[in-house]
Amino acid sequence: MVFSAGNSPAPTLQIEGLTKRFGGLRAVGNFDLTVQPGELAGLIGPNGAGKTTVFNMISGLYVPSAGDIRFQGISTIGMEPFEVTRLGIGRTFQNIRLFPSLSVLDNVRIAYHTHAGYRMTDAILRTATFTQRERELTERAQDFLAIFNLDRIQNEQASSLPYGEQRRVEIARALASSPRLLLLDEPAAGMNPAEIVTLMELIHFIRDRFDLTILLIEHQMRVVMGICEYITVMDFGEVIARGTPKEIQTNPKVIEAYLGKGAAHAA
């Protein structure tokens, strides 16, 4: 790894004045966010607040209309999504995007594509390099699957798995691309309370185990309040509040955004 999260003086993620317009609609306006190395940060807001749009801009799927995104000091503006990923930003999607007809193992092995360590010619000629690297790569993928308790179903088709397991495969796949920053888009969506508890433990575990910085979008307040150290709240494309979970819970603007005008007084 060229970048070490611990020693790098630059913040892992620094977003300044980020704006995205779709025609006349301003989905995100003047959005600022700084995530320090090793932080577990949350991004919350009502539906349509522009959270996923921010994620799509960070991962390079959308080109921002204005503003700057810096990852460990490097501006990612104008980069293709695959270049952003190679830089060290991994993500999951709100509506799970696995490779449905491939096996669980292959889903994770695809993440190693950029650092497979052999060329296409090696693969075609089945050289010793290919055999060795492919074995190493497969073993690393299997280790990831074991961490996520998915190793017993490595040969199942991804689309045949229950929802919770698909989520875990997606997180395992994102981690396998060896990111420094992991973006989780609503990881707890559609999970039952027991699964949510497991997920929260899992997020803590991977952050510590892989020395990651995590930014997550979540609707389930128990998750956000339970694990995030720092929260940014968005509404109508703009930041309306930032702070620790405690500060956010009592912030009248946040309550208003979620519950409507007047709710803050009632609360």
Place this chain on the structure above:
Amino acid sequence: MSLNVGFLIITVLKIAGLLAWVYGLLWGLGQRTWAAKLVTVVGAFAVIQLAISLPFGSVTLFSDFDSGLLFQACTMAMVALGLNLIYGFNGQFSLGQWGFYGIGAYAAADITYRWTNDDARGLLVVGIGVILIGLVILVVHRFLSQYTGVPVMSAFTLYLFGSIAAGAVAVALGGAGHAALAPLFGTKAAPGILQSPVVIQLVFFLAVLLAGAVAAEISFLFGLPVLSLGSDYFGIATLGFTIVVNTLMINSDTILPFPEMKGGRGMIGIPKLTNWFWAFAFLLAVIVVMRNMIHSSTGRAIMSVREDETAAKVMGIDIANNKLLAFVVGSLFAGVGGGVYAHFIGFLSPGTFDFLVGFNPLIIVVFGGLGSMTGTITASFGWIFFLEGLLRVILGQLGTEAPTWRFVLYPIALLLLMLLRPKGLLGTVEWGFLKAPWVPMRSRAEANTPPQA
């Protein structure tokens, strides 16, 4: 006229035997030891070679008609495997495969035709051109990879002008080389060393490889701008490509400077160099290369693009490069198939490369199952032998006009298959050698204990 039942039974047995041969070959190649693989290859080659050449009284097991179908099935399998890589594995709906097949056929035919007519320019110009254009593409690619966000049309312009310049150099060098080699061809009465059978076989081998390379390089130049279109639009653009190629073939003696191709009248006098050895060798090479590619990181990346482009991007896969790679390799297979085909009957007609006929490989790929190499090979052999062979013979016995009914039976067969098995004959199932290597479970000793519910 009535059906000859005995003949019918023998034909059906032959087809069943051939399909068993295909599956046996794939099974044998899937064995672990090299010795077993070698025995399989030699055995598979020998069985058919004997069937073609060993006489039983006055006939051989495979008649000329049968062996003709066999060669057709081999070339069709190569073309269809290439298309399966593009459409089945990479998910890019392409109708251009037939155009690349035609390019390969005409390129290879021109090389050997000229050679056997004491003209080395075909081989030299195409050979030097392929190498130079390949180098230009590499250099331009290196140059462009320093920058991000280069518009695709700008990149295309650079590649195109570079290739045209390289082509012009190749024509000049080829002319000079031909002048130097000319004495070695000898005269009709006393053929020189370059007309010896060994050299001609070598030239044929090179011609087929170059045919693949020409198709690959043209597909690179064509695919670069066109692959940035969405999937359906890409299909239409590739259909246009096939029509353009066909039109150029029809006018090859007027628009293009190739009088020997004789335009719409068809190219005659191509040396009949394709024998079972070459057809088998090239088919085997295509199968092995494709299989090794699919079951590697490259292949997984190719499949991920078909599965979900957005997710593939976020996994660090360069979508544009990846589509181009599949398209180029798929076209290379088509070009090789074309080269083998051109030297089998010694005659090339532009009518063979009409875009309507070009739907055949597409039907075969869908019939066999998108994303199944086994299915494609089976469907290629089955298609040629059942529909072109068996049905033509059976219907031929019913009346002189009856074989035309094949064109009613094809679509009905396709309709029925799609209703019964929407994912094709084999879906994505593979057999023997073509199956993904089995990955055993790994012990959990090394992995840290994860949080569990």
